[in-house]
Amino acid sequence: MEIQLWREILSPYELAVKELVEKFNHLIREHKERGLYSPIEQVTGRVKSVASILEKMKRKKIPFEELEEQVEDIAGVRIICQFVEDIQRVADLIAHRSDMEIKCEKDYITHMKESGYRSYHLVIYYQVETLNGPKKLQAEIQIRTMAMNFWATIEHFLQYKYKTNIPPHVKERLSKAADAIIALDHEMSSVRSEIMNAQNSSLLQRNLVMDILSNIENLYHKSNKREVEKIQTEFYKIYASNDLQQLKRFHQQLDIIAEGYRAQAVTSEMQK
8 A cells, every 4th residue: 555645745735725825815905905895804724634634535435546636625715704795706706816716616605504504615726836846736715704604613613522413402502593693694784885984994094194104204304304294293183183085185285295306306316
C-alpha cells in the first residue's frame, strides 16, 4: 500500500484557503474604500483535518485514489453576510470571477435541511501555483447570515458532543431555534435599507475625513503654516457639526486648493 503523505497532499489546499480568504477580504476593503455597502461582512477559512477527512471517507466509502475528487470540502471558506438578500449578491460576485469556476451549488436556504440547517454552498474549482506547477483543486464556500452562522455553530457543537445522536428534546429545541433564526433574518431584512443607508453614510464620512486629513498634512509641508492651521480649525468645526453635506463641500474646496499647490510644485520643478 502506498504511503499517504498528508502534509504534501494538504499543502496546496492550505495555500488555496489563504488566497481565497485574502481575495474576499480585498473585496470588503474595495467596497469600503469606494464608500459602498459590502455584502460580505466577514470571511474565515480552514483546511479539513486529516481525522475529519478519514472519517468522511469511511462514512461515504470513498477510496483513497478518489479522495481529492469526492471530498469537495478539504478547503473550506465561510462568508458571513448581514442579510439574506446579500447571499445571492455574493454568489453572483463569485460566479462572475475569472479565477473561480463553480462546479455546483447547494441551496439549503430555499431547501432547508431537516435539522433546521440553512446556508448556501458553492463548490468551486480554484487553481494554485505550487513548486510542481499549477494545481486545480476543489473548495467549498459556505455563504450564510450571522444568525444562520450562530445556529449552525451550536448545532455543529451538539453533533460533535452527541456523536450525531442528538436527544429528541434537544432536537426539538434546535428546531424552535431554527424557526426563531428565520424570523430574525426576516425582521432584519425589513430594516435593511435603513441599516445600509446608515452604514453607507458612515463609510462615506470616514473616507472623506481620511482624505481631508491627508490633504491637510500634504499642504502643511508645501504651503503657509498659518493658512493650513486655519484650514484645520475649519475642518474640526465642520466635523463637530456632523453635517455630511457640509463636509463634502469642504472636501471639494480643499481638493481644489491642494491641486493648485501640486500644480505650482510641478511648475517650479520644471523651471529648475
